[in-house]
Amino acid sequence: MTDAQRTAAIDILKINDRGSYTVPTSGLYPFQWNWDSCLTALGQRHFDAPRALTEIETLFAHQWPCGMVPHIVFHQLDDGYFPGPDVWDCRRPVPTSGITQPPVAGFALRRLLDGAPDLRDRARPLVAQITAWHRWFHATRDPGDTGLVAIIHPWESGRDNSVDWDIPFQRVPTDGIAPYTRRDTQHANPAHRPTKDQYDRYIWLVERFRKLNWQTDLLHDASPFQVVDPGFNAILIRSCLDLADVAAAMGEDDLAAQNRTMAEAGLAALPALWSEAHGQYLCLDRGTGQLIDSPSSGGLLTVFAPIPADHAATIAATIDAQPTRYRVASHAPGTPGFDAKRYWRGPVWLVVNYMIADGLARAGQKEAADQVTASSLELIHQSGFAEYYDPLDGEGLGGGQFTWTAAMVLEFLA
Ligand code: 9YW
Incomplete structure (x- = not known):
C-alpha cells in the first residue's frame, strides 16, 4: 500500500507540474500559489531535489521590490479563476495578487537543503530574498512593534x-463592490466553499487595497480587518529560525542574526495568545485588542514554533480530545460555526496536519504526532488525494488530485 501511495503521489506532482512551477490542481487553481509551492517542494525533493528548488526560486522571482511575496503568481492567462489579474491590477511584469500567504519558505528551504546539501550554493540568493520577506512582515504588519504580525485579509x-474571522469580518463592508461571477463554485460543490457574503467581503478588501495602489506600507492601517493569527506567526517564527541556521551554515552571519532577532520577538509575544480554557492559542483581533473566542487549527498549529513544553503537551491533549474519527479538524464538532464539509470550518487539511505533527514530534509529543500522521494516511487510503476531508466520515472534498496533499504524503511516508 505504501509503495502504491508513493507512486500515486509522485504521479500527481508530475501531472500538475507546469515546468518551473506546480499548480495546486488543474481547473480550480490554474496558477502558482505561495505556500502551496513551498510545501510542494518538500514532496518533489524525494524524487527530484533540483526541481524542488526551482519551485521556490520561481516563486521568489516574483517577489515585489518591497519584499512581499504575493500569494498568487498568474503565470498564464486562465479565466477559470476569480479574482484574476484584472481584479488585482497590481501592475507587475508578470501579474500577481497583492496580498501574501503563510511564510513557509524558510522552513521548506532548510528541509530541502538538509537532504540535498549539494544545492546550497545555488540556494544562497534565496536566503537574502526570504530574509527580505521576513523583514517586510515585521516592518509593515507590526507597526506597533509587538513582535507579532497581522494578516489584513482572510486569504493571507x-x-x-475559518470561523476565526467571523467577528472581525463584520467590520468589512460589502457596499459598492463591482459585480462579479465566482468560478470556484463551478469546479467544486458550493456547499463546501465560502459563502457569497464572505466573497463580497473578500472582494471589498481587494478593492480597498487596489485604490491605494498596493502600497504595502499603507495597507495594514487601511484595513478594517487586522488579525494576529498564532499559526501564521508560528510559521514565520519557525521559518526565521530555520533560515537563520541555513544562513549561518553559509557564513551569512548578518542574515542569520536578523532572522534570530525576529524569531525571538515573536516567541516572546506568543504567550499572550494562550487560552488555558481552550487548551490552545487563539487569534487576536487588533481592531478590539481582544482574543477571538474561537478554537481552531490555527491555534493548534502554533506548536510548529518552539513554544513552551507545557503548552505543546496541552495542545497534544486538545487534539486527542477532538470528537472526530479523523484528526485534525480545522474546527471541532461542538464549537461555534463548525461545519464538517465547508472548507476551513471543520475539514481536515493535510498541510496543517503535517506541520502540527512536525511540531509535536519536535516537542517530544511523539505519540500524538504519530496519531496525526496515521490519521492523514488513513484519509488518503480511504478517499484519495483530495483538497480537504470531512473529519467525521473522511469524505474527500473540494478539488481532486491535489498537489500539496500528494507532497505531504511523500513527507509522511519518508
Ligand atoms: C481560493 C491553493 C489555495 C490555498 C489556500 C486555500 C485555497 C484559494 O486554495 O484558497 O481561491 O480560495 O484556502 O490555503 O493556498 O491550494
Missing part, C-alpha cells in the same frame, strides 16, 4: 473562511 492566513 491560507484558512480562508
Whole structure:
C-alpha cells in the first residue's frame, strides 16, 4: 500500500507540474500559489531535489521590490479563476495578487537543503530574498512593534473562511463592490466553499487595497480587518529560525542574526495568545485588542514554533480530545460555526496536519504526532488525494488530485 501511495503521489506532482512551477490542481487553481509551492517542494525533493528548488526560486522571482511575496503568481492567462489579474491590477511584469500567504519558505528551504546539501550554493540568493520577506512582515504588519504580525485579509492566513474571522469580518463592508461571477463554485460543490457574503467581503478588501495602489506600507492601517493569527506567526517564527541556521551554515552571519532577532520577538509575544480554557492559542483581533473566542487549527498549529513544553503537551491533549474519527479538524464538532464539509470550518487539511505533527514530534509529543500522521494516511487510503476531508466520515472534498496533499504524503511516508 505504501509503495502504491508513493507512486500515486509522485504521479500527481508530475501531472500538475507546469515546468518551473506546480499548480495546486488543474481547473480550480490554474496558477502558482505561495505556500502551496513551498510545501510542494518538500514532496518533489524525494524524487527530484533540483526541481524542488526551482519551485521556490520561481516563486521568489516574483517577489515585489518591497519584499512581499504575493500569494498568487498568474503565470498564464486562465479565466477559470476569480479574482484574476484584472481584479488585482497590481501592475507587475508578470501579474500577481497583492496580498501574501503563510511564510513557509524558510522552513521548506532548510528541509530541502538538509537532504540535498549539494544545492546550497545555488540556494544562497534565496536566503537574502526570504530574509527580505521576513523583514517586510515585521516592518509593515507590526507597526506597533509587538513582535507579532497581522494578516489584513482572510486569504493571507491560507484558512480562508475559518470561523476565526467571523467577528472581525463584520467590520468589512460589502457596499459598492463591482459585480462579479465566482468560478470556484463551478469546479467544486458550493456547499463546501465560502459563502457569497464572505466573497463580497473578500472582494471589498481587494478593492480597498487596489485604490491605494498596493502600497504595502499603507495597507495594514487601511484595513478594517487586522488579525494576529498564532499559526501564521508560528510559521514565520519557525521559518526565521530555520533560515537563520541555513544562513549561518553559509557564513551569512548578518542574515542569520536578523532572522534570530525576529524569531525571538515573536516567541516572546506568543504567550499572550494562550487560552488555558481552550487548551490552545487563539487569534487576536487588533481592531478590539481582544482574543477571538474561537478554537481552531490555527491555534493548534502554533506548536510548529518552539513554544513552551507545557503548552505543546496541552495542545497534544486538545487534539486527542477532538470528537472526530479523523484528526485534525480545522474546527471541532461542538464549537461555534463548525461545519464538517465547508472548507476551513471543520475539514481536515493535510498541510496543517503535517506541520502540527512536525511540531509535536519536535516537542517530544511523539505519540500524538504519530496519531496525526496515521490519521492523514488513513484519509488518503480511504478517499484519495483530495483538497480537504470531512473529519467525521473522511469524505474527500473540494478539488481532486491535489498537489500539496500528494507532497505531504511523500513527507509522511519518508
Ligand atoms: C481560493 C491553493 C489555495 C490555498 C489556500 C486555500 C485555497 C484559494 O486554495 O484558497 O481561491 O480560495 O484556502 O490555503 O493556498 O491550494
